[in-house]
Amino acid sequence: MNICLVNHxxxxxxxxxxxxxxxxxxxxxxxxxxxxxxxxxxxxLSGIEYIDNIRVVRLPVPHHDPSQWIAFGYIAGQFIKRQAGRKNFDIIHFLDGHLGYAAPKGFVATLHQSFNQRLKGKKGIPYHSSLWNLIQRYPYYKVSKILETLALGKAEACLAISHATRNEFIQNYRVDPKRIDVVYSGIDTDFFKPVDAGRQRKALGLTNEKVLLYVGFSTPRKGLEDLAAALRRLKTDNVKLVLAGKWEKGYRQSFLHRLGRNVDKVIEAGYVDDAQMPALYSLADIFVLPSLLEGFGFPLVESMACGTPVISTNAGAIPEVVGNCGLVIPPQNPGILAEKIDLLLSDESLRNSLKKRSRDWVLYNFSQAVMMRQTFSFYERVMAQKKRTARHFAL
Structure with a gap:
């Protein structure tokens, strides 16, 4: 099969x-x-290169701000139009659906978080670090939602990364349910597994502390202010919070403000190389994701695959991703978050039970092999439908 994937x-x-x-x-x-x-x-980077046996075409994009995807979507759409007569792709797949707004009709698209969700936020309040940040981004989100709706109208079929995501696009974008399949994102379960983390603990300066871990690109939607507030409420002594990943501009200051005098309880690991991630997950006693919105949540699945119990919120797709393999609480509730952290740190039997269930759950539902098999089956169904439609019009 000749496949074209489009991603920023x-x-x-x-x-x-x-x-x-x-x-x-x-x-x-x-x-x-x-x-x-x-x-x-x-x-x-060069315009065209091969990574393993993947042909990578890099298009020049002039902007460097949150709306960069808009410029890329337009340039990619025009490029695909020019290629249509010369390159016969069986499938053109926009890996973030809204990117396809300028492309010819007939592609497939993956659905993640919608711009409707980012615009409204919890109880109608958008997720932003400040009122000024909201004022700056509000027009961008409004325009983005219009382009996203245009892209959905052009897509032949869609893949949603969770049932929560599928329901969002059915309810708020009126996409025909028959046009959206659900295929969970998958991970390499041979790579993400429990490993010895002694060297990683030493590198982070950890000794006998209880360790909470957060991994991800930190934005207001991740709810880290609530985690900072929960740290102040913990009854358990000798606890460290390890943060791995990058910060959205300005958001780190909001987190530190909520942290107050507890700054000594936090270790900022910054960017962690992929090869070190299983050890990072394995050294933690609990993985915490206090998110306000998640279309899926790779770190949740990776931590569970490494046998690390999770505490997260009931936002978006999180409940269906975590299942009964972690503790799920309401978002924006530092008091409950602190209680659940204390409970899990003090109850070794509960932690061990969640560890075992977590890995088995990931192996069954979120392996990379399952994701690829279901994605390829989705492609085959789309191609079969195209052939049936072509025969119909030929008659």
Whole structure:
């Protein structure tokens, strides 16, 4: 099969978990298929290159701000139009659906968080670090939702990364339910597994502390202020919070403000190389994600695969991802979060039970092999439908 994947970021650039999804899809499909990835071209990288057996076409994009995807979507759409007569792709797949607003009709799209969700937020309040930040971004979100709706109208079929995401697009964008399949994102369960973490603990300066872990690109939607407030309420002594990942501009200051005098309880690990991630998850007693909105949540699945119990919220797709393998609480409730952290740190039997269930749950539901098999089956159904439609019009 000749497959074209379109995503704003690709190896070696990684802006979010959505980019991790793109990497996994591309590598999985490249085994037995011809795969071309169309992506943005950052400084210093060539326009066309091969990564393993994946052909990567990098298009120059002039902007460097949150709306950069809009410019990329337009340039990618025009590029695909020019290629249509020369390159016969069986499937053109926009790995973030809204990118397809300028492309010809007939592509497939993956659905993650909607701009409707980002615009409204919890109880109608958008997720932003300040009123000024909201004022700046509100027009951008409004325009983005319009383009997202345009892209959905052009898509032949869609993949949602969770049932919660599917329901969002059915209810708020009126997408025909028959056009949306659910395929959970998958991880490499041979890589993400419990490992010895002694060297990692030493590198972080940890000795006998209880360890809470958060991994991800930190934005107001991740609810880290609530985690900071929960740290102040903990009854358990000798606890450290390890933070791994990058910060949205200005958000770190909000977190530190809520942290107050407890700054000595936090270790900022910053960017952690992929090879070290299983050890990072394995050293933690609890993985905490106090998010206000999640379309899926790769770190949740990765931590569970490593046997690390999780505490998260009932926002978005989190309950269906965690199942009965972790503790799920209401978002924006530091008091309850602190109680659940104290409970899990003090109850070794509960932690061990969650550890065992967690890995089994991931193996059954979120392996990379399952994701690729279901994605390829989705492609085959789309192609079969195209052939039936073509025969119908031929008659």
């Amino acid at each position: 970021d690709f190896i070696p650039v990684r802006g979010s978990g959505q980019t991790v999804y793109a990497e996994k899809i591309a590598r999985g499909l490249a085994d037995g298929n011809n795969v071309t990835v169309i992506t943005a071209r950052p400084p210093g």
